[in-house]
Amino acid sequence: MKLVVQVKLLPTVEQAVALRSTLHACNDAAAAVSRVAFEAGVFREYALRKAAYAPLKAQGLGAQAAQHVIKKVSDAYTSLYANIRNGNLGPAGGRRRVKAESKPIRFRSDAAQPFDDRCLSWQYDQGTVSIWTVAGRMKNLRFTGSADQLTTLRAHRRGESDLVHRDGMWFLIATCDITEKPEIEPVDWIGVDRGIVNLATTSDLDNFQGRRLQRYRRWHARKRAELQAKRTKSARRRLKRRTKREARHSTHVNHQVAKKIVAVAERTGRGIALEDLGGIRDRVTVSRHQRATLTSWPFHQLEQHIRYKAKRAGVPVILVDARYTSQMCPRCGHTERSNRPARDFFLCRRCGLAGPADVVAAVNVRTRARSAWVHVNVPDLTAA
Numbered sequence: 001m002k003l004v005v006q007v008k009l010l011p012t013v014e015q016a017v018a019l020r021s022t023l024h025a026c027n028d029a030a031a032a033v034s035r036v037a038f039e040a041g042v043f044r045e046y047a048l049r050k051a052a053y054a055p056l057k058a059q060g061l062g063a064q065a066a067q068h069v070i071k072k073v074s075d076a077y078t079s080l081y082a083n084i085r086n087g088n089l090g091p092a093g094g095r096r097r098v099k100a101e102s103k104p105i106r107f108r109s110d111a112a113q114p115f116d117d118r119c120l121s122w123q124y125d126q127g128t129v130s131i132w133t134v135a136g137r138m139k140n141l142r143f144t145g146s147a148d149q150l151t152t153l154r155a156h157r158r159g160e161s162d163l164v165h166r167d168g169m170w171f172l173i174a175t176c177d178i179t180e181k182p183e184i185e186p187v188d189w190i191g192v193d194r195g196i197v198n199l200a201t202t203s204d205l206d207n208f209q210g211r212r213l214q215r216y217r218r219w220h221a222r223k224r225a226e227l228q229a230k231r232t233k234s235a236r237r238r239l240k241r242r243t244k245r246e247a248r249h250s251t252h253v254n255h256q257v258a259k260k261i262v263a264v265a266e267r268t269g270r271g272i273a274l275e276d277l278g279g280i281r282d283r284v285t286v287s288r289h290q291r292a293t294l295t296s297w298p299f300h301q302l303e304q305h306i307r308y309k310a311k312r313a314g315v316p317v318i319l320v321d322a323r324y325t326s327q328m329c330p331r332c333g334h335t336e337r338s339n340r341p342a343r344d345f346f347l348c349r350r351c352g353l354a355g356p357a358d359v360v361a362a363v364n365v366r367t368r369a370r371s372a373w374v375h376v377n378v379p380d381l382t383a384a
């Protein structure tokens with residue numbers, strides 16, 4: 001399974017200058033190659049190399065960099081024509097499609113550039129890379145990443161990495177090829193309820209910070225509204241930055257929560273059961289004010305984090321029907337809306353079982369996973 005790991009570079013002032021001129025040189029070259037390709041109608045990498053390689057070398061671009069530039073241009077046209085074929089740019093003669101077809105593909109001067117092992121080497125222990133630049137080979141370029149990221153890089157990094165310049169910062173995005181563990185036969189399931197108040201609650205009674213994140217998001221929403229009202233150029237720029245920062249924070253929180261849930265599942269030999277996401281919005285009745293929170297809530301991202309971490313660990317993940325998980329009594333099965341006298345509280349009208357609503361939902365998710373799994377794995381007796 002492919003996975004990308006992004007590390008932040010910490011260039012000195014001189015190093016940053018060299019990185020910037022390298023990126024500009026590569027993208028200027030890409031723009032030139034793109035014009036050649038467009039005028040000659042040649043898009044395949046091999047044919048394009050014949051037409052464009054010599055002039056690129058003559059411009060002083062190294063052999064490896066020249067080949068990467070050509071491949072980048074060829075890939076860009078391949079995906080453009082795939083998009084056209086799939087109708088993603090509208091019908092033939094349509095405005096968007098004509099616009100795309102009528103001129104060469106452009107490359108921003110700071111567009112990402114791929115580097116392979118000959119142009120980029122990693123010294124994990126020192127936390128540095130050595131990278132080809134137009135100013136010569138640059139050594140001791142420092143990078144920083146979490147312990148997790150470094151372990152993954154060291155063990156699984158393969159092939160190319162992209163050099164990216166974004167918001168004044170430099171990054172390398174490395175591709176890792178991870179061998180998946182074979183899926184275990186689970187001894188039981190951990191039911192996970194995703195909610196607004198608690199981001200995730202498990203049937204083991206673990207719950208993960210919702211309130212803090214909710215406060216953080218509300219605070220951001222308020223700041224965003226203030227900036228939106230201003231309508232100035234600088235306000236727009238700050239708005240963009242703020243949105244990105246908030247997204248990064250959500251991703252970080254989801255990453256942490258998913259990591260903990262998967263670690264518990266792996267240690268205890270259990271699978272993870274989640275509600276089918278489609279059901280979540282129907283299940284909760286919320287005010288209009290809250291509905292905005294709900295649709296922008298990163299439920300889906302949490303699911304994706306859980307899925308890929310589980311896959312790496314060989315932990316099975318199952319989706320169960322989400323209907324009535326918050327209204328059904330896990331002890332007697334009685335299902336009624338008024339079992340939920342308040343949003344956070346469950347009280348069974350028939351047998352009196354009481355508890356936090358999200359825990360009840362998580363237990364119901366686990367129960368559904370248990371029966372779904374038995375159902376799937378029961379031998380088909382009719383076939384005998």
Ligand SMILES: [Zn+2]
Binds near residue numbers: 329350
């Ligand atoms: Zn009951």
